Amino acid sequence: MIPAAAAAGARSIAAHAVARVLGEGVTLDSALQDALAGAPGALVPPVRSLGYGAVRGYFRHEAILGMLLSQPVRSLDRLVRAILSVALFELEDARTPAYAVVDAAVKTAKATDAARASGLINAVLRRYLRERAGIDAGIERNPATRHGAPAWLAERLRADWPVRWTQLLAAGDAQAPMWLRLARHTTMEEYLATLGAAGIGARAEPRVPGALVLDVPCDVQELPGFAQGLVSVQDLGAQCVAFPLDLGAGLRVLDACAAPGGKTALMAEREAHLARLVAIDISPARLARVHENLQRGNLHAELIAGDAADPGAWWDGEPFDRILLDAPCSALGVIRRHPDIRLRKSPADIDRMPPIQARLLAAAWRMLAPGGRLVYATCTLTRSENRDLVAAFATATPDAVICGTDSWDGWPGFGEDDGLGRQILPGEAAADGFYYAALNKR
Numbered sequence: 001m002i003p004a005a006a007a008a009g010a011r012s013i014a015a016h017a018v019a020r021v022l023g024e025g026v027t028l029d030s031a032l033q034d035a036l037a038g039a040p041g042a043l044v045p046p047v048r049s050l051g052y053g054a055v056r057g058y059f060r061h062e063a064i065l066g067m068l069l070s071q072p073v074r075s076l077d078r079l080v081r082a083i084l085s086v087a088l089f090e091l092e093d094a095r096t097p098a099y100a101v102v103d104a105a106v107k108t109a110k111a112t113d114a115a116r117a118s119g120l121i122n123a124v125l126r127r128y129l130r131e132r133a134g135i136d137a138g139i140e141r142n143p144a145t146r147h148g149a150p151a152w153l154a155e156r157l158r159a160d161w162p163v164r165w166t167q168l169l170a171a172g173d174a175q176a177p178m179w180l181r182l183a184r185h186t187t188m189e190e191y192l193a194t195l196g197a198a199g200i201g202a203r204a205e206p207r208v209p210g211a212l213v214l215d216v217p218c219d220v221q222e223l224p225g226f227a228q229g230l231v232s233v234q235d236l237g238a239q240c241v242a243f244p245l246d247l248g249a250g251l252r253v254l255d256a257c258a259a260p261g262g263k264t265a266l267m268a269e270r271e272a273h274l275a276r277l278v279a280i281d282i283s284p285a286r287l288a289r290v291h292e293n294l295q296r297g298n299l300h301a302e303l304i305a306g307d308a309a310d311p312g313a314w315w316d317g318e319p320f321d322r323i324l325l326d327a328p329c330s331a332l333g334v335i336r337r338h339p340d341i342r343l344r345k346s347p348a349d350i351d352r353m354p355p356i357q358a359r360l361l362a363a364a365w366r367m368l369a370p371g372g373r374l375v376y377a378t379c380t381l382t383r384s385e386n387r388d389l390v391a392a393f394a395t396a397t398p399d400a401v402i403c404g405t406d407s408w409d410g411w412p413g414f415g416e417d418d419g420l421g422r423q424i425l426p427g428e429a430a431a432d433g434f435y436y437a438a439l440n441k442r
């Protein structure tokens, strides 16, 4: 339970951050970071917990409110919706007595711009407590509301994954574990022992060399050796990129959408004798993160701020033997990590992605040397951004040969083989959802 004094301020800060996600489309992480600027450190954990809880459950809360209100939920002020969502999360969480949650929500409203709605907030939450059993039963019956997903997302997932869609919704509703990638210059046994000595429980994933998961997520600064690059935070699904890439000494490698550089660093760590490692990203601000990540691990790559779809503007003409295209995507495979994706994305946003991905793929292909390999990757689950996109490209590209997933050296067996690539589903092996396909150039 959050200490009472901290909780009072935390509710208001969290609600304001959630209101910004609702209204401005900013990410939850950046809204929380802004909201917490200058706040005492003790407030950080409760604000994050309340903010994430409210956003993770937002569409469930919206459905609950829809049963309680006579007006459409969307007609409520955003801050009022956010205060209600924080309170409904606290009621679900059940660590604070229900009467105290209602009382606190009313007080939060009174102390903010939502003061005029304090009566409504009080009435709605009290009615929910009275009618909760029946309302919750209705919420449970619908997989979308049960797992806090918007209806359109549930429909999209059902269309692409008619058997697995409810499992995928549930995976998006779960809390993500914290995976680490161990740098080469220490052994797993040593690092697990170091973590144990620091009181941090963890286990290795033996099928993916260097991967370990913490029993309980923690601040990176608490990780022994983090500042020295001994470990990096990287999901297990992302670490699987090493298998289809098949790196080797002397290869020229392009990371075509590199920021924040998790996979660039992995490549530099895994193969210290590459002839070249070029990392490009369209966002100079995000490219700075690649620089930081490489520097922390004492790793090197040539960094370029540019458009990977327009190589004429930056490419020196020397072809690459390996290209990783970790394309911008709808990110439906990482919803458990970024639950605000469900609030910030629309079906139109998803439909905008395949033409962008196809343009990037065609441009990357032009930079690939004959005999080279391109790995197409996304952290999403839609067929249109994964299998269908790769199929259309392979069909239209005479010198492209699908490199069957059976031939990926060391692949740990995760994911569904769709005949072209592999789809890791979120939650499988405790990983995020990822898609990989590899194409060889004749």
Ligand SMILES: C[S@@+](CC[C@H](N)C(=O)[O-])C[C@H]1O[C@@H](n2cnc3c(N)ncnc32)[C@H](O)[C@@H]1O
Pocket: 238, 256, 257, 258, 259, 260, 261, 262, 263, 264, 280, 281, 282, 283, 286, 306, 307, 308, 309, 326, 327, 328, 329, 360
């Ligand atoms: C999925 S993220 C890459 C994650 C990264 N590979 C990693 O493992 O840390 C996609 C990246 O593509 C970048 N991007 C989007 N469009 C691009 C373009 N036309 N050219 C280069 N980079 C682009 C985005 O800025 C974003 O950083």
